[in-house]
Amino acid sequence: EVQLVESGGGLVQPGRSLKLSCAASGFTFSNYYMAWVRQAPTKGLEWVASITNSGGSTYYRDSVKGRFTISRDNAKSTLYLQMDSLRSEDTATYYCTRDSSYRFAYWGQGTLVTVSS
Amino acid sequence: DVVLTQTLVAQPVRLGDQASISCRSSQSLVHSDGHTYLEWYLQKPGQSPQLLIYEVSNRFSGVPDRFSGSGSGTDFTLTIDPVEADDTATYFCQQSWNDPNTFGAGTKLELK
Numbered sequence: 001e002v003q004l005v006e007s008g009g010g011l012v013q014p015g016r017s018l019k020l021s022c023a024a025s026g027f028t029f030s031n032y033y034m035a036w037v038r039q040a041p042t043k044g045l046e047w048v049a050s051i052t053n054s055g056g057s058t059y060y061r062d063s064v065k066g067r068f069t070i071s072r073d074n075a076k077s078t079l080y081l082q083m084d085s086l087r088s089e090d091t092a093t094y095y096c097t098r099d100s101s102y103r104f105a106y107w108g109q110g111t112l113v114t115v116s117s
Numbered sequence: 118d119v120v121l122t123q124t125l126v127a128q129p130v131r132l133g134d135q136a137s138i139s140c141r142s143s144q145s146l147v148h149s150d151g152h153t154y155l156e157w158y159l160q161k162p163g164q165s166p167q168l169l170i171y172e173v174s175n176r177f178s179g180v181p182d183r184f185s186g187s188g189s190g191t192d193f194t195l196t197i198d199p200v201e202a203d204d205t206a207t208y209f210c211q212q213s214w215n216d217p218n219t220f221g222a223g224t225k226l227e228l229k
Contacts, residue, residue: 037166045158045166045209045220061217095165102213103156105177107165 002026002106004096009111012086022079022096022108029077030054035099036070036081038092039110046092049081050099063089086115119144119212121221129229135198138224140210142191147214154213157186157195159206160223166209170195202228 008020020036035050049070050059058070069082079096093112097104120143130136146153157170168177170186173193185196197204205228210221 044222045211047218047220059216102154102211102218103168103171104158104166104211105168105171107167109165 002098004098004106004108006094006096006108006111009094009113011114011116013117014087014115016086017082017084018086018113019083020081020094020096020111020113022081024077024079024096024098027098029072030074033099033101034070034072034079035097035102035104036079037095037097037104037107038090038113039095040089040092043092047102048094050102051079083113086113088115091115118217119146119215119219121210121212121219123208123210123221123224125222126225126227129227130200131229132202133199135196136200136204136226138195138197138208138226140188140193140195140221142193142212144215145190146212147190153189155186155188155193156211156213157184158209158211158220159204160209161203161206169208197226200226200228 003025005023012018036048038048039045051070055072067085071080091114093110095110096108098106122141146155153173155173158166160166169180174186187194207223207225209223
């Protein structure tokens with residue numbers, strides 16, 4: 001069974017940093033692209049970033065380019081999202097997903113990031 | 118960016134009836150490879166989204182055949198027939214035809 005378990009969310013002040021992790025199991029992690037998708041409170045879904053299975057290429061939405069970094073450790077079957085220079089508009093639940101050409105078939109339970117002073 | 122427009126709240130339906138949820142795209146989602154990259158997800162209250170339908174009309178693994186997708190070009194419909202109590206949820210469409218992939222705002226399905 002595919003399982004994705006996020007961690008690392010919390011309350012952080014504007015301008016500060018936070019790093020999210022996603023532990024994957026139930027599939028061969030190194031064979032799949034992965035992605036982060038977020039959902040602001042009571043809002044819709046928004047793709048944030050994707051990474052190829054090797055980690056050699058990464059893709060970001062414009063609003064997070066230069067501030068967020070997606071990475072992975074295939075030996076640990078873990079996906080990461082380093083978030084720097086956080087803004088109030090980054091407040092959201094962040095979901096780790098398995099990415100098949102931007103089709104998100106498997107999702108974690110999400111981790112809430114709140115950016116506020 | 119491609120904008121996907123959904124009605125925020127669907128017409129309330131009775132158990133056992135048919136529900137239709139629409140999604141309209143600002144651009145045609147037919148890719149040069151011939152595929153149309155329009156997906157449907159459902160999100161139950163307090164839960165993560167779940168993939169229901171991919172490429173307009175293909176049910177994802179384990180999805181009951183009560184759920185079906187149709188449409189072409191810029192207009193798409195998710196149909197649930199018959200509706201069950203557990204179908205109360207918000208339904209999102211998503212396009213992966215163009216970068217960045219985008220989601221509709223979601224349609225909430227309520228029962229009468």
